[in-house]
Amino acid sequence: MAYSDKVVEHYENPRNVGTLDKNDPAVGTGLVGAPACGDVMRLQIKVDDGGVITDAKFKTFGCGSAIASSSLATEWLKGKTLGEAETIKNTQIVEELNLPPVKIHCSVLAEDAIKSAIADFRSKQAARRALGAEPVAADTAAAHAGK
């Protein structure tokens, strides 16, 4: 099957390949897979206090279209607010990369990865806020952890 020029371009020069510290509270990590083909994709975002995505990295093990989809997604994510990032649709990726019907699932995977990275970031923030609102004494926390 022939890949479009844009897919080949992203495949040969993937943008933003790499890893962000998943334990950093400002980092959201999305890890998704396509059971139909066995592709795995990790997409991470770093968000500043104003809710703007300042950095995005990905690592994808899969076909050229999956790599290109996640590479493109990280490019698009940088500089966007979380709200804007949420509006990215797989169809936009399909259009930009000229993905054929059999490769649409790769763009779906990238959209899922974005959503799951945002969800991870938000749940981390919520957990931190909850802790901040109700400070737990160290010994109580230890007692809970030991349960």
Place this chain on the structure above:
Amino acid sequence: MTHDPFTVLGLEPRFDVDLAAAEVRHRELSRALHPDRYQGKPAAERRMALERAIEVNAAWRALRDPVTRAEALLAAGGVELDERAEPKASPALLMEMMELQEELAEVRGKRDAAGLRRLGEALRTRERELCARLAPAFAAARGDAARLRALLPAVGELRYLRRFFEAYAAAEEELAA
């Protein structure tokens, strides 16, 4: 393919199909359908033999790979293989697959042939164990679509393993060069 690969090769449809017997069937049928045997026969007959031979080859290929073998059993039981409808993998499995792929990339980068072999053997063992669990599960499902559908996550896991083996084969080739 019009027929499922088990029917094409005249074998009982089961996940733990006897691959040696399947290979023998494939060889016998391929020989019987060889174009040389159809020289001088009417064109329609020659074409039919050729189509059958192609079907026989495809069936053998499908049975050899545990993923396509499982898919054939699912399809025969009326389970539609729609990529959107497949159950999502557990986060733990995805994490593990990501780590295994990263480990593979690392030994590949270091050209560590022994490490590569170890990783490959570990994953082959894992695939064998998964297949050993799937065989009785397929048998117990008795072609029932609902029970077959319950096996989709395990079949998904086989596909993640297959992706790994593809990358593994490429790494092996690179290190041998």
